[in-house]
Amino acid sequence: MRWWPSCVLHLLRCLRLRVCTRRGRSRLPGWLREIWAYMRLLVQSLYFNSLTNSDVVFDSVFEPVFWTVDHITRWFGMVFVCLVVILTSSILLIAYLVLLPLVLNTYTPVWIAWHLCYGHWNLVMIAFHYYKATKTSPGYPPTVKNDIPFVSVCKKCIIPKPARTHHCGICNRCILKMDHHCPWLNNCVGHFNHRYFFSFCLFMTMGCVYCSVSGRNLFLDAYNALETNYQTPPPPYTFKDRMIHKSIIYMWVLTSTVGVALGGLTIWHAVLISRGETSIERHINGKETKRLAKRGRVYRNPFNYGRMNNWKVFFGVEKRSHWVTRVLLPSGHAPHGDGLTWGIFPVKKDMMPV
Numbered sequence: 001m002r003w004w005p006s007c008v009l010h011l012l013r014c015l016r017l018r019v020c021t022r023r024g025r026s027r028l029p030g031w032l033r034e035i036w037a038y039m040r041l042l043v044q045s046l047y048f049n050s051l052t053n054s055d056v057v058f059d060s061v062f063e064p065v066f067w068t069v070d071h072i073t074r075w076f077g078m079v080f081v082c083l084v085v086i087l088t089s090s091i092l093l094i095a096y097l098v099l100l101p102l103v104l105n106t107y108t109p110v111w112i113a114w115h116l117c118y119g120h121w122n123l124v125m126i127a128f129h130y131y132k133a134t135k136t137s138p139g140y141p142p143t144v145k146n147d148i149p150f151v152s153v154c155k156k157c158i159i160p161k162p163a164r165t166h167h168c169g170i171c172n173r174c175i176l177k178m179d180h181h182c183p184w185l186n187n188c189v190g191h192f193n194h195r196y197f198f199s200f201c202l203f204m205t206m207g208c209v210y211c212s213v214s215g216r217n218l219f220l221d222a223y224n225a226l227e228t229n230y231q232t233p234p235p236p237y238t239f240k241d242r243m244i245h246k247s248i249i250y251m252w253v254l255t256s257t258v259g260v261a262l263g264g265l266t267i268w269h270a271v272l273i274s275r276g277e278t279s280i281e282r283h284i285n286g287k288e289t290k291r292l293a294k295r296g297r298v299y300r301n302p303f304n305y306g307r308m309n310n311w312k313v314f315f316g317v318e319k320r321s322h323w324v325t326r327v328l329l330p331s332g333h334a335p336h337g338d339g340l341t342w343g344i345f346p347v348k349k350d351m352m353p354v
Helices: 006-025 030-045 054-061 063-106 109-135 194-214 216-226 239-275 279-294 307-315 322-328
Strands: 166-168 173-175 180-182 187-189
Touching: 054 063, 063 109, 063 239, 109 187, 109 194, 194 216, 194 239, 194 307, 216 239, 239 279, 239 307, 307 322
Parallel strands: none
Antiparallel strands: 166 173, 180 187
16 A cells, blocks of 8 residues: 555544544443353354354354253252142042942952952052162262272363263253153162062052053943933932042042053053163164164173073162062062163173173
8 A cells, every 4th residue: 555645544533533433432341242242152152163163153052942942850859740640649538448448349359359469469569669760879979089990071160070970951960870850750760679669660650550450340340320311300419429420430530540641651661671771872772783884883881781691780780589579569678780880792591690
């Protein structure tokens, strides 16, 4: 610009000074400039480095939705626990006040003994495992410096994550061998309470099926008694009789519905246990299988010890008597391992000889 006339340079300087003066007069308030800077930072955070992918962008955009769902689920946890206790208590109330007198008056001594023994055993197993599943900590990785091997660092906790450990947004911390967060327990299902959760689902399903099958005829009689035809006058039932009929219908409908829904969930978790994986690992292993299949390779779950060994490890069975004392009876024994380190590809012989 050396050859430009001095008058042209002087004109350009005047225009620049006027523009700067106008900008200074039209400056936005401080709080608006802070909001604008924050919004620019949020937008720039979506593409802050070369490692950003569609998953990071999706998590960033839907973070408010995830935050709302996590907090609502955390608050509704106690509501769901109270609902489980209330519904189960209502079934027990009907069983003791309505069904038990009918059983004692109509059944033979052998069938009375069967119903009393099986019903109370099933009830004890349900109550024990539900209490343990809600009160037992699922297990957390150490937050202090240690020599335990880890596979990654949690982006939210900023601590090393051992194998099979995942972060729970509802509990807001990492969980050892996390399966999922169960709102009906108001607790995460992890390494130390996974057995209690599955046993509760199993015995609750068995109890619902037991009530549904044994009370089928009572349900049909109660339904036919309340179902009146317009051509015939209704039978002269008292208020107590109508309440008994309605309670039997309520019990049968509730137990049948819960038995079908919870039975499907129990079967699904039984399949996962047989494969040596959790609900989260099911999705991860599926992605790894597809990724390696494109390269002509076969993915193998490193925590699958064989179908029978998986069940032994899950229930903590170390000898034959444990199938009774640790599976068919209430037992508070600790699971196999500490949840921090895991054996990979064990030898073909049984891990726990039985």
